[in-house]
Amino acid sequence: MAFEFLSAIIPAKKKAKVGGSASTPTFNPQQVDRVLTVPQYRDHLTDLFTSRQSDDSRVLLQSLFKFDPDVSAALNAYLTMANTDWIVLARDLEQNIDRDATKSLMLAIEKIGRPTDYTLGFQLKKSMRSIAEELRYMCLLRGGIGAELxxxxxFLPDRIRNVDLSTIQWYEKKPGEYKPIQKIAGSNDEINLDIPTFFVSHYRKDPTSIYGHSTFVSSINTIAARQQVINDLYRIMRLTGFPRMAVEVVEEVLTKNAPENIRSDDVKLREWKGNRLGEIRTVIEGLRSDQPLIHFDSVSPSIMNDTKPGAGIDITAVIETLNAQNQAALKTMATVIGRGASGVNTGSVEARIAAMNADELNEPVAELLQNIFSFTLHQQGFQGFVEVQFRKAELRPDTELEPQLTLKSSRLRQDLSDGLITDDEYHLWMYGRLRPDTAPELSGTGFMTPVKTKAEEVSPNSDPLGRSLSPEGSKAARSN
Known part of the structure; x- marks a missing residue:
């Protein structure tokens, strides 16, 4: 029994709202006439061990992405390796590439990333490469991405607005049918995002919940434990780790030099001694190590811990354990964050796994962009879908990849000659674009198949030059 697929794509009943509906993370409807808050750039003073009690994991991760060395290193490695070129094409419902629809889509993508109406003044438009990078960032930060066209x-596509999923709440009025709303920061207002121009894609989400979590959330406890160890280490180093100056004040000499009216009053004498100690402390605390110290015989300076300055505590095992746990929580490799010490072979395997993780990060981004671009073409009456693919992350330089690219080109040219792929597919896989209109169509022409001939039928006289040199009727010997 054959089933027919319903090929009709039903367009949206209402036109999209000009300017969009969703709010950005920096927008405050109560302060539209004020300058956006300038950061204080004090992240380097943040202590996760104390702040994790007051902030939730989303706020903590947003800070860790900026000031924690391991988290920022893992984030940078993900974004760098996943930043690859992409292939965009439109296919009809029979999975054939539609050249006209693909060209129309490429023009729409150019409009999204470039200013076209200069009467609007300054426009912070971002290229698709920058938009894709922001989406990858949000995938790692929130465990999913949301965007509005x-x-x-x-009513032409103008930009793709990145929507923070931490501001999205969901309703489930029917099993499996979720409807989003957005909560505005600093306001009780809600924005209904049950609109066809809002799209969501998740990255490694728990299937039992519609809300996503960052894959880095498991690193918070390890980072806090490591922070506590480092803080304790700092305190130990300040107390016992380095030689310290000690100043001994001879009380008997100090008492003899006190004024006569003060020596007779015990209360005034104690107060006078305390003032003198304060004066000595002020001089010593501001003294550099290369400055001479001139003093009376009532002061006797010396050095503490000058022979054994360290307490002899070896915390290497503790730090290595926390580093290993932190690496596991960040889902990254030791080589990527600068801790690889197992040899070249292990480093190669870890780099390969890191590249595969970066490829997986591109999957939800490609899914979101496919839905956005498909909606763009559906508004023009196109019956089909858009396909977005990111090239695989490759750590080798282009010059080293040239022999492999030559082999790939030869294989694809043979498939093109046999008619297994189309001309557009060949140009997309090799050059990332459609076949130019000036290029000949070669699919199925057999241009790579050698012409079969019989050796005995070939002679020097079979070419025009040979015939012109041979006299007519001559009995020249035929040679193979």
């Missing part, structure tokens, strides 16, 4: 006054 914003249209202009002509």
């Amino acid at each position: 914003v249209v202009d006054k002509q």
